[in-house]
Structure formats: structure tokens, C-alpha cells
Amino acid sequence: MDNYQGCTDSALLALIAEGDELAFAEVYRRYKGVLFLHARRILGNDEEGKDVLQELFTTLWTRRTSIDLKTNLCAYLYASVRNRVFDIIAHRKVEARYIASLAAFIEQGEYVTDQQVQEKELRELIEQEIALLPPKMREVFELSRKEELSYKEIADQLHISDKTVKKQVNNALHILREKLDTVFTSMACFLFF
Structure with a gap:
């Protein structure tokens, strides 16, 4: 046809x-x-x-x-x-429960060795995934998240547009979310089931 x-x-x-x-x-x-x-x-x-x-x-x-x-x-x-x-939405709720539970542990100072090890492993995993981002995207993401620079400050420092900075950060978050999604789900299941 x-x-x-x-x-x-x-x-x-x-x-x-x-x-x-x-x-x-x-x-x-x-x-x-x-x-x-x-x-x-x-x-x-x-x-x-x-x-x-x-x-x-x-x-x-x-x-x-x-x-x-x-x-x-x-x-x-x-x-x-x-x-x-x-x-x-269900996944968001599981993540929210995990984050709330983690916050409660931090506030109450009730860390146990297992939780400290899991948190350290998670931090290392996040750092590894950030290191795998394309170089320019990683640089923009680290300036935004680690150095806590605004999009405007990053744009001025790297001589690119604010829009490019925003797109790079959003792309990095999307990539990291996809790669870490299974980790969050398995950790949340461990904590709540």
C-alpha cells in the first residue's frame, strides 16, 4: 500500500x-x-x-x-x-523508601558494617560509571555535581552555551540512571523484602 x-x-x-x-x-x-x-x-x-x-x-x-x-x-x-x-511510579516509591531508610540510618547513627560496605560499594560504582562517561560530558557533570557550579558558571568556564551544559548534565543523569537502576532496585529489594 x-x-x-x-x-x-x-x-x-x-x-x-x-x-x-x-x-x-x-x-x-x-x-x-x-x-x-x-x-x-x-x-x-x-x-x-x-x-x-x-x-x-x-x-x-x-x-x-x-x-x-x-x-x-x-x-x-x-x-x-x-x-x-x-x-x-512503583520504582520511584521503592527508591524513595530506600532513600528515607538510608536517611533514618544516618540521622540515628545506626550504621552497621554491612550498610557501610554497601554504601562504599555504591559510591565506588557511581564513580566508576561517571568515569565511563564521554570526557566532555564527564567534565560538565563533575563541575555541576562535585564542584556545585551553576550552568552559567560552567558555560563561562568551558566557553559553551548554558543550553549545552544543561543537555550534557541531563544526558549524563540519564546514562547514570539507566546503569544504576538495577543496583538501586536490588538494594531496595534487599532492604524492604
């Missing part, structure tokens, strides 16, 4: 199941905006909204031959976004 815009969602889904990339692109074009706004509105974060959308469409493509819709495509996509958003 040449005109994918005239296709129904079910026709597009059938074409996607056959590996038709143009049909997939049409579904993406139709739904990316509203799904992103839906995810961002609930999460309150553009980057997490983009991540949800990317994961959703990646899954749609990789599972295209095995998707068995019980409803229409639009409802399926919205439900998928909702489920991914709920996963993120």
Missing part, C-alpha cells in the same frame, strides 16, 4: 506483523504525540515520558508477530503506556 494514512489501525497492525516499516512509521506518527503527552502529564518529566514512548514502540516492533490484541490498537497503546508509567 502506498497511502498508509488512509489505513485503519487494524490494517496497519497486520502490515506491521509482516515487517512493514512504513506501516510502523504511520502508527508511530499517529500516536507518538498523544501518548507522550499522556505519559509526561502523569510522570511530570519529559525525559521519562520519552523513555516510556521509546520502550513502547520498541516493544511493539520487536513483538509485532506475537501481539494478540483483545481490543483496538489505540486502547492497547494507551494501556501499555499506563502500565509502563505505573512501573516507573
Whole structure:
């Protein structure tokens, strides 16, 4: 088919199941905006909204031959976004409990050797991951987080724009969040389950 815009969602889904990339692109074009706004509105974060959308469409493509819709495509996509958003919110709650628990230990001075070792290992892991960032990104990130310089101060020092500094810091945080996500989850599970 040449005109994918005239296709129904079910026709597009059938074409996607056959590996038709143009049909997939049409579904993406139709739904990316509203799904992103839906995810961002609930999460309150553009980057997490983009991540949800990317994961959703990646899954749609990789599972295209095995998707068995019980409803229409639009409802399926919205439900998928909702489920991914709920996963993120649940993960945030686990992280918040972990951070609150760690803060309580610090305030009460109830460190035990195991916790000190875990905290040291976590700090070392974070430092290792920071060291693996691309050199310019690492420099900007360290000036922001370790030296506690403002974006403007970093921009002036490195002769780059504030926007570039902000983008580098956001990219670094995104990379670190992805790499440390499994560590936080396993530590939180250890503490709470």
C-alpha cells in the first residue's frame, strides 16, 4: 500500500506483523504525540515520558508477530503506556523508601558494617560509571555535581552555551540512571523484602 494514512489501525497492525516499516512509521506518527503527552502529564518529566514512548514502540516492533490484541490498537497503546508509567511510579516509591531508610540510618547513627560496605560499594560504582562517561560530558557533570557550579558558571568556564551544559548534565543523569537502576532496585529489594 502506498497511502498508509488512509489505513485503519487494524490494517496497519497486520502490515506491521509482516515487517512493514512504513506501516510502523504511520502508527508511530499517529500516536507518538498523544501518548507522550499522556505519559509526561502523569510522570511530570519529559525525559521519562520519552523513555516510556521509546520502550513502547520498541516493544511493539520487536513483538509485532506475537501481539494478540483483545481490543483496538489505540486502547492497547494507551494501556501499555499506563502500565509502563505505573512501573516507573512503583520504582520511584521503592527508591524513595530506600532513600528515607538510608536517611533514618544516618540521622540515628545506626550504621552497621554491612550498610557501610554497601554504601562504599555504591559510591565506588557511581564513580566508576561517571568515569565511563564521554570526557566532555564527564567534565560538565563533575563541575555541576562535585564542584556545585551553576550552568552559567560552567558555560563561562568551558566557553559553551548554558543550553549545552544543561543537555550534557541531563544526558549524563540519564546514562547514570539507566546503569544504576538495577543496583538501586536490588538494594531496595534487599532492604524492604
